[in-house]
Structures are given as C-alpha cells and as structure tokens.
Amino acid sequence: xxxxxxxxxxxxxxxxxxxxxxxxxxxxxxxxxxxxxxxxxxxxxxxxxxxxxxxxxxxxxxxxxxxxxxxxxxxxxxxxxxxxxxxxxxxxxxxxxxxxxxxxxxxxx
Numbered sequence: 001x002x003x004x005x006x007x008x009x010x011x012x013x014x015x016x017x018x019x020x021x022x023x024x025x026x027x028x029x030x031x032x033x034x035x036x037x038x039x040x041x042x043x044x045x046x047x048x049x050x051x052x053x054x055x056x057x058x059x060x061x062x063x064x065x066x067x068x069x070x071x072x073x074x075x076x077x078x079x080x081x082x083x084x085x086x087x088x089x090x091x092x093x094x095x096x097x098x099x100x101x102x103x104x105x106x107x108x109x
C-alpha cells in the first residue's frame with residue numbers, strides 16, 4: 001500500500017493505493033511459523049461456517065500472549081556456587097532493616 005499525504009488547508013488528506021509494486025528478486029521464504037499459521041487457519045475454517053483469515057489467527061494468538069521466544073541463556077550453578085550462596089545467606093539472615101538500607105542492589109556488572 002502506498003500512502004501519499006497531501007495538505008488541504010488545515011485538513012490532512014491521505015490517498016492510499018492498493019497497487020503492489022513488483023520489487024523483483026527471489027520470492028519470500030515460507031517459514032515454519034507461516035506453515036503452522038496456515039495449518040491452524042485451515043483447521044479453524046474446516047469446522048466453521050464463516051472463514052477465518054491467517055491474520056485473524058495470528059492476531060488472536062498474539063492477543064493471548066502466545067508468541068514464540070528463545071529461553072534466556074543463563075550459566076549453570078555449580079555445587080560450589082550453591083555452597084557460597086548458602087553461606088552468604090546464613091551470614092546475612094539476622095541483619096536489621098537499617099543494615100539492608102545501606103546495600104545498593106544492581107544486576108549490572
């Protein structure tokens with residue numbers, strides 16, 4: 001879609017054309033997500049009297065917060081790390097609120 005804004009006095013007029021430009025090159029690759037989306041759309045359309053578009057299925061999945069993500073990579077804790085954490089917790093378990101107020105917490109190194 002091409003959008004061409006034009007100012008007419010104080011009103012902004014937007015002309016849109018639905019002509020797709022031929023950009024040439026290789027066709028877009030068909031991803032695994034696209035294949036799964038097509039499959040879900042076909043399953044929805046098989047059981048309904050009204051048809052459902054792929055865009056509707058994708059938007060619904062995103063609204064339900066069902067989006068793909070890669071898990072965060074974290075270093076594994078060794079036995080030594082666990083021992084040091086436990087030792088630190090035991091040393092600080094009886095601290096007062098005033099002592100904890102002097103601690104600056106940060107996750108940046």
